[in-house]
Amino acid sequence: KNQVEQSPQSLIILEGKNCTLQCNYTVSPFSNLRWYKQDTGRGPVSLTIMTFSENTKSNGRYTATLDADTKQSSLHITASQLSDSASYICVVSSRRTGGFKTIFGAGTRLFVKA
Amino acid sequence: NAGVTQTPKFRVLKTGQSMTLLCAQDMNHEYMYWYRQDPGMGLRLIHYSVGEGTTAKGEVPDGYNVSRLKKQNFLLGLESAAPSQTSVYFCASSPDEGGWTTEQYFGPGTRLTVT
Numbered sequence: 001k002n003q004v005e006q007s008p009q010s011l012i013i014l015e016g017k018n019c020t021l022q023c024n025y026t027v028s029p030f031s032n033l034r035w036y037k038q039d040t041g042r043g044p045v046s047l048t049i050m051t052f053s054e055n056t057k058s059n060g061r062y063t064a065t066l067d068a069d070t071k072q073s074s075l076h077i078t079a080s081q082l083s084d085s086a087s088y089i090c091v092v093s094s095r096r097t098g099g100f101k102t103i104f105g106a107g108t109r110l111f112v113k114a
Numbered sequence: 115n116a117g118v119t120q121t122p123k124f125r126v127l128k129t130g131q132s133m134t135l136l137c138a139q140d141m142n143h144e145y146m147y148w149y150r151q152d153p154g155m156g157l158r159l160i161h162y163s164v165g166e167g168t169t170a171k172g173e174v175p176d177g178y179n180v181s182r183l184k185k186q187n188f189l190l191g192l193e194s195a196a197p198s199q200t201s202v203y204f205c206a207s208s209p210d211e212g213g214w215t216t217e218q219y220f221g222p223g224t225r226l227t228v229t
Contacts (some may be wrong), residue, residue, distance in 0.1 A: 106155055
């Protein structure tokens with residue numbers, strides 16, 4: 001069964017600290033993996049998109065890594081800010097006959113405290 | 115550009131009532147999607163459209179209908195609302211299926227409660 005599992009479910013860190021969020025997937029065949037940020041009461045916003053051949057990608061203080069062999073991805077947030085408090089969603093797409101299938105993880109809820 | 119907009123933002127329905135959620139995008143995207151988001155679960159695809167006049171079923175289509183009469187609009191209908199349809203509904207659009215390197219752009223969501 002194709003799945004996307006994220007850990008931890010929630011995380012509390014102090015402002016200025018770093019953190020790493022994990023995403024493990026069993027989706028096959030793999031097409032791409034995306035990380036989204038979702039602020040409370042808003043729609044998800046894309047942070048990074050990675051294909052099979054990419055193993056790291058940065059967007060400001062956000063750095064995503066991908067290990068397609070172990071089917072794991074991580075999102076590292078550097079020097080966290082209060083505005084980083086949000087849910088972070090891992091999304092994996094799989095190319096199938098007739099089109100693509102996209103599976104969303106349940107997300108990691110990050111709380112950044114002053 | 116407004117991006118993706120959704121109407122209404124909130125709605126409370128009684129069981130059996132009907133309603134239509136409207137999604138509009140001004141990015142000239144071909145593909146549009148309707149998702150629902152429930153606590154503790156990832157977003158699940160309800161229906162999607164690959165272009166004006168086309169619609170297709172997603173992962174959880176039962177109890178919903180959709181129409182794409184104009185490229186910029188994608189409507190989600192509930193003919194007879196049930197409490198199980200209480201959820202937050204998100205519309206998204208993308209230039210293509212997003213299977214390779216394109217991303218999906220999401221609207222702000224509609225919070226629907228069915229009592």
